[in-house]
Structures are given as C-alpha cells and as structure tokens.
Amino acid sequence: MSNQIFRLRKRSSLSARLLLLTICFIMVAEILIYVPSISRFRQVYMQEKLSAGELASLALEATPDNMVSEELARDLLGHAGAKLVVRKGLETRKLLLGDYMPSEIRASFDVRDTSPLHLITNAFGALFSDRSSDEPRLIRVVGGSMARPDSTIEVVIDEGPMVAAMSDYSVRILTLSVVISLITGALVFLSLHWMMVRPMRRLTAGMVAFRENPQDTDNIIAVTSRRDEIGIARRELAQMQNEIQDSLKQQERLAQLGTAVSKMSHDLRNILATAQLISDSIAQSSDPAVRKVTPTLISAIDRAVDLCSHTLRFVRAKDAPLRLMDFDLSELADDLGGSLGLPLNDTIAWSNDIAPGFEINADRDELFRAILNLSRNAVQAVQLKLVTSDVKAGSFDKDSLVGGPPDKGSPDKGSPDKGSPGKGSPGKVSISASRDNNGVAIDFIDNGSGIPDEAKAKLFKAFAGSVKAGGSGLGLAIANDIAQSHGGALDLVSTGNEGTHFRLHLPKA
Numbered sequence: 001m002s003n004q005i006f007r008l009r010k011r012s013s014l015s016a017r018l019l020l021l022t023i024c025f026i027m028v029a030e031i032l033i034y035v036p037s038i039s040r041f042r043q044v045y046m047q048e049k050l051s052a053g054e055l056a057s058l059a060l061e062a063t064p065d066n067m068v069s070e071e072l073a074r075d076l077l078g079h080a081g082a083k084l085v086v087r088k089g090l091e092t093r094k095l096l097l098g099d100y101m102p103s104e105i106r107a108s109f110d111v112r113d114t115s116p117l118h119l120i121t122n123a124f125g126a127l128f129s130d131r132s133s134d135e136p137r138l139i140r141v142v143g144g145s146m147a148r149p150d151s152t153i154e155v156v157i158d159e160g161p162m163v164a165a166m167s168d169y170s171v172r173i174l175t176l177s178v179v180i181s182l183i184t185g186a187l188v189f190l191s192l193h194w195m196m197v198r199p200m201r202r203l204t205a206g207m208v209a210f211r212e213n214p215q216d217t218d219n220i221i222a223v224t225s226r227r228d229e230i231g232i233a234r235r236e237l238a239q240m241q242n243e244i245q246d247s248l249k250q251q252e253r254l255a256q257l258g259t260a261v262s263k264m265s266h267d268l269r270n271i272l273a274t275a276q277l278i279s280d281s282i283a284q285s286s287d288p289a290v291r292k293v294t295p296t297l298i299s300a301i302d303r304a305v306d307l308c309s310h311t312l313r314f315v316r317a318k319d320a321p322l323r324l325m326d327f328d329l330s331e332l333a334d335d336l337g338g339s340l341g342l343p344l345n346d347t348i349a350w351s352n353d354i355a356p357g358f359e360i361n362a363d364r365d366e367l368f369r370a371i372l373n374l375s376r377n378a379v380q381a382v383q384l385k386l387v388t389s390d391v392k393a394g395s396f397d398k399d400s401l402v403g404g405p406p407d408k409g410s411p412d413k414g415s416p417d418k419g420s421p422g423k424g425s426p427g428k429v430s431i432s433a434s435r436d437n438n439g440v441a442i443d444f445i446d447n448g449s450g451i452p453d454e455a456k457a458k459l460f461k462a463f464a465g466s467v468k469a470g471g472s473g474l475g476l477a478i479a480n481d482i483a484q485s486h487g488g489a490l491d492l493v494s495t496g497n498e499g500t501h502f503r504l505h506l507p508k509a
Contacts, residue, residue, distance in 0.1 A: 381448025
C-alpha cells in the first residue's frame with residue numbers, strides 16, 4: 001500500500017501543484033501591478049525632466065540680459081538632462097537653453113495626456129524600441145509651466161537614459177515580485193498543506209487500505225470533529241465503509257446459509273418423497289372426507305418439493321429459466337386461500353376478486369410463491385392490528401390469533417359482531433387483477449396496521465426490510481425478485497393506519 005501511495009504522490013503531488021499555482025497566481029498579480037507602475041514611472045521621469053528644464057530656464061532669466069556663458073549653459077542643461085529647453089506662449093516660442101536644433105526628433109509626448117492606455121502603450125514602446133544604433137534617440141516632452149500657467153515648457157531629451165532607468169526599475173520590481181511570490185507561496189503552501197493536503201493524504205491512505213482489506217475494522221477511517229468539507233467527507237466515508245462491511249458480512253452469511261440450506265434440501269426432499277408416497281396411499285381411501293382434502297395435501301407437498309429446488313434463488317449467480325404457461329389467475333387465487341392459515345373464527349376474511357377465466361401467461365409456481373408471500377404478509381399485518389386493538393380494549397384472546405376453535409361453553413366467543421376490529425368489523429385481505437395496454441396489474445389490499453416509515457427504505461431488501469419484529473424480510477424480497485424476473489415490478493401503492501396496498505405489475509402477461 002505504501003508503494004502505491006508513494007507512486008501516487010510522485011505522479012501528481014497535490015502539494016507541488018498548490019505551490020506552483022500559488023507562485024503563478026502571485027506572479028500574475030505582480031505583472032498586473034507592474035504594467036501600470038512602469039507607465040507611471042516613465043510619466044514621472046518625464047515630468048521631472050520638465051521641472052528641471054524649467055528650473056534651469058528660470059536661472060537663465062535671472063541674469064540681466066538673459067545671457068549666460070556657454071559653460072554655464074552646458075551645466076544647466078546637464079543638470080536638467082536635456083538637449084534644449086523651449087518656452088512656448090500663446091503667440092511666442094522662445095529657445096531658452098540650447099545652441100542648436102536637433103536634426104531628428106523621433107517622437108513627441110505630452111505629459112498632460114494621462115490616458116492609461118496611452119501611458120502603458122508608450123511605456124512598453126520605449127522599453128522595446130530598437131536601440132541597435134549608437135546614435136541617441138531624441139524625444140520631445142511637452143508640459144505645462146509651473147511659473148507661467150499661460151505657457152508650456154518643451155524639453156528635448158535622450159530616451160536612452162530613461163529606458164535604462166525603466167529597465168533598472170523593472171529588474172527591481174521583478175526581484176521583489178519573485179521574493180514576495182516565494183514567501184507568500186511558502187506561507188500558503190504550509191497553510192494548505194496543514195489544513196488540506198495532510199488530511200487528504202490520510203483520507204486517501206485510508207481508502208487504499210480499505211480497498212485492499214475491506215473486512216478489517218482497523219481500516220475504517222477515524223471520524224474527526226472537523227465541521228468543514230473534509231470533516232464531512234471523513235464522516236460520510238466512515239459511514240459508507242461501515243455499511244460496506246455490514247453488506248459484506250451479510251453476503252458472507254448468505255453464502256454460508258445457501259451452502260447449509262443446499263445440504264438440508266437433499267434430506268428434506270427425501271422426507272417429502274416419503275410424504276408423497278403416503279399421500280398417494282391416502283388418495284385411494286374410500287372415506288369421502290379424506291378423498292376431498294387429499295388433492296390439497298398433494299398440491300402442498302408438490303409445492304414444498306419445488307420450493308426445495310428453488311431455495312438457493314438468492315445465492316445462485318444465475319436464476320433458473322422461467323416455465324411460462326397460460327393459466328387461470330382466479331383458480332390460482334382460490335388455491336392460495338387454503339394455504340394462508342386464516343383463523344378458524346373468521347376474524348380475517350380472504351376475498352378473491354379476480355374474475356373467473358382471467359388467464360395470464362407466466363410461471364405459475366413462481367407467481368404462486370410471490371402471491372403467497374404478499375398475502376401472508378397482509379394476513380400478519382391484519383392479525384397484528386386485531387391483537388393490538390384487543391389488547392387495548394382488554395379482551396385479547398389468543399385463539400383469535402392462532403385460529404383456534406371457539407370455546408364450547410361460550411357460543412358467542414369467536415363470532416365477532418359488527419363493531420371495531422376484533423369485536424365486529426373483521427380484518428380483510430383481498431386480491432384483484434386488471435389488464436390494460438401496459439400488461440397485468442395484481443393488487444393486494446388489506447386493512448392491517450400498515451408499514452412503519454423506518455421499514456419503507458429497505459422494504460424489498462432481504463434481511464433488512466422486515467416489517468415484523470424478528471422477521472427476515474425474505475417474503476417481499478422474493479416477491480420482488482419474481483416480479484423482476486417476469487420483466488415487471490412490485491410497488492407499494494399506499495400504506496397507513498387504514499391498511500396497505502401492494503401492486504404486482506407483469507407487463508408481458
């Protein structure tokens with residue numbers, strides 16, 4: 001596991017990516033700061049040259065005849081860093097310093113033009129201008145006079161020193177940007193590494209360890225008290241790992257159960273074979289009552305034998321093929337009534353509302369199992385409601401639950417009147433069927449106690465969706481599996497205190 005995590009870190013380290021992105025973003029920010037800064041630097045440089053040129057011209061005007069020696073003029077121009085200084089009035093233009101007019105001035109700039117676009121364009125134009133020639137590149141700089149507001153000052157300067165100053169400024173900005181980027185990047189990296197990267201590494205290591213051995217409880221990630229996204233992720237992952245472990249344990253138990261049941265089914269078939277031989281002998285009895293119940297007994301034994309053959313339905317990788325046939329669904333419901341174990345005192349009524357001759361095409365034995373499971377669940381729900389009602393009323397009778405005979409000394413006992421459940425209005429379980437363009441819908445309706453909310457989420461899941469305390473939940477799971485094997489579905493239409501309604505939909509029947 002450690003080698004795999006090391007390779008993962010080596011290929012795509014989150015820490016390295018964070019550090020690189022931090023430095024890149026800071027450099028982008030520094031560039032966005034540098035662009036207006038360098039243009040502003042050039043603007044200030046030219047304004048200083050204008051101020052120095054005007055100051056030199058004021059020194060010249062302080063002389064009696066506005067004349068200075070050639071050496072002093074050179075000193076004044078050198079101090080101003082200009083080739084010549086010109087004052088321009090409304091109608092006059094006067095050369096203040098400089099004894100010649102340059103032959104070529106490459107460009108002219110007015111410092112009063114403070115448009116950001118022009119300033120940035122001119123600044124980078126100066127930085128990347130062609131300086132292959134040794135000749136100076138002279139430019140004219142124009143600005144307002146501070147001493148005489150109605151005049152302007154023009155200076156002609158060599159652009160080379162200004163570009164050199166701009167280059168030095170750029171180097172300083174770049175150096176400072178790199179230092180700031182490294183310091184900020186390191187701080188951000190350490191912060192993110194402590195708050196995010198390390199927890200994510202532990203989270204990743206826990207996931208890898210759990211994948212390699214999901215049954216080891218030590219590999220379940222520890223839950224922290226963090227309330228941010230990482231804390232939520234750890235708690236959700238821990239819950240998911242616990243659920244996966246429970247599911248794996250359940251699957252293992254199911255496999256063990258399937259192995260055990262497969263061994264028992266052989267012996268059970270032998271026992272049922274003996275019962276079949278005895279039932280065949282009973283069928284030859286001359287007693288009319290015996291001969292009347294014998295077909296039901298034989299049918300029940302045959303279904304028990306068939307059930308043994310299909311016990312491993314949930315543990316086999318592939319289900320056995322369906323044996324489709326045409327049969328009367330109403331007759332199947334009539335056969336079902338004798339297998340529900342209804343109480344003998346008629347507290348629960350079984351109602352077959354399927355019209356005679358309602359033929360469908362399906363696997364009769366499998367459909368019988370599904371309908372039997374649904375109907376038995378309905379009977380148990382009604383029994384629970386009746387018992388609960390009787391307990392609250394203080395008139396609970398265990399014979400009403402198990403279907404025992406009424407007390408001979410009390411002829412009215414076990415014959416409920418038309419009052420509340422358990423005392424009058426009997427429980428009822430009904431089955432009905434209808435056909436439309438979407439197939440056949442078989443409805444199961446009871447007036448039992450309903451399904452609790454906590455059981456609805458896993459209603460069709462084996463060993464998890466049981467409504468009855470201590471139940472396995474296999475009944476609904478098997479019925480749902482049979483419906484899906486026919487290309488249909490089992491749906492809970494409604495449930496509540498008034499009863500429950502299930503619908504088995506068979507689209508191809």
